[in-house]
Amino acid sequence: MRYSHYFTHTFKNPPAEADTANAKYLIQGGFVSQLSAGIYTFLPLGLRVMHKVMKIIREEMNAIGGQEIIMPALHPSENWNTTGRDVTCADILYRTEGHGGKVFYLGQTHEEIVTPLVKQFVNSYKDLPLAAYQIQNKFRNEPRAKSGILRGREFCMKDMYSFHADEADLDRFYQLVIEAYLKVFERCGLEAYVVKASGGSFSDKESDEFQVLTDAGEDIIYYDKKTKRGYNEEVSNEHSGENLIKGKAVEAGNIFKLGTKFSEDFGLYYMDEHGNKKPVIMGCHGIGISRLVGTIVEANHDEKGIIWPANVAPYHVHLLTLGNSEDVMQAADKLYQKLLHNNVEVLWDDRDERAGAKFNDADLIGIPNRIVLSERTLNQNQVEFKLRSSDQVKMIDLDKIIEELIF
RNA sequence: CGGAGAGUAGCGCAGUCCGGUAGCGUACUACGUUCGGGACGUAGGGGUCGCGGGUUCGAAUCCCGCCUCUCCGACCA
Secondary structure, eight states, X not given: OBGGXXXXXXXXXXXXXXXXXXXXXXXXXXXXXXXXXXXXXXXXHHHHHHHHHHHHHHHHHHHTTOEEOOOOXXXXXXXXHHHTHHHHTGGGOEEEEOGGGOEEEEOSOOHHHHHHHHHTTOOBGGGOOEEEEEEEEEEOOOSSOBTTTTBOSEEEEEEEEEEESSHHHHHHHHHXXXXXXXXXXXXXXXXXXXXXXXXXXXOSSOEEEEEEEOTTOSEEEEEETTTXXXXXXXXXXXXXXXXXXXXXXXXXXXXXXXXXXXXXXXXXXXXXXXSOEEEOEEEEEEEEHHHHHHHHHHHXXXXXXXXXXXXXXXXXXXXXXXXXXXXXXXXXXXXXXHHHHTTOOEEEEOSSOOXXXXXXXXXXXXXXXXXXXXXXXXXXXXXXXEETTOOOEEEEEGGGHHHHOOO
16 A cells, blocks of 8 residues: 555644553554544554454454354344343443334343344254354443543454353363463464453353553453463452462453353253253353554554554555655555565555655554665665664665565 | 543644733645755645633633543443
């Protein structure tokens, strides 16, 4: 993509009210735009990052047997009335009315929808286990949205629901999800700790959170650096004797053993091998995708801007031309086409801007590989190459640059 | 929902105390010079001063009500 073709651009003055790194750099860099408290538009650059995160998540969920669906965000009130959560979750449920005063809620989670859905297809133990997931925007009327895209009122989430014949099978799948989630976070360039947490109002059973250390987070966790395991402060009293480090962290994922609460509410039963009718055992497993994008920024930035991990960077290469002489632009276009043909994603800053503006924007946007092409480099038939994560600059022959790229 | 701060040009701000018809930086447009780490000159465009009411000859400025955003706390499937 030629940078000059984007309708968006960076801002020289960062927004005054952006306190956290993710809000500051994502807005200043033209990745997102704030509409209201906790409500953001994802612009072309930001959406590319989110799509990369989604791709990683889809691959890992599919690998453990997850089947992707997409459920409605508009929920008839009856579904929530069935579980009683229209009352217990009333303060964060957005409510709206349709024709004839029919009440709908905007989905903040989907147990109320997926359980009756699965009931249409599951009759026998032979239909179990199964796992269905979706990637979709959730709506939660948070009393206080904050920290950029870390805590929003509308946010993108991957939620997976699993259905099992017995507790042992849920336990088995639960461990698979833990491993899959750790792969997701690792591929996103994050170090995540698996911490024991309370089930909230949702479940009194087992729950684990995936926490990433950052001062922008809201949770206090106690963790073991070696095993990558730990406890959330809310349950850590029981574990005070252990040798754990205390840290501030953001919850990037959360998995729950739901038991039979929802299957019993909606009458989701199956027939076992002996002809006995039993409630299906459920689990739910979430990753806040838009929050994850913000978390990646919190964990990967410096005073100049973002330093995207290669797997989630909006582009692999930031090609930067200095000056706009015919020969520089022609050589750059040739290199640009060559990189594209080799499946290298390139953002070419072809604007007629001064060097300082382009360098600063490149640092702010944070694409891992930076290539500079100018009269000076072209005279030697070379380009200048630099990683965003490093201060080292080196000259590379034009026809060898592809081999240097890291992504 | 409690506490604190803030809403004036796309963004960052001054002006408000002490009422007199709105300004600076940046960004934007044109021309010229310059141009490898956010150049300079000249000329220009851009505003329901968050909204509503009140006081006054006159309100960005004073008074009343409301809305929104940010931070701290509470809350947090």
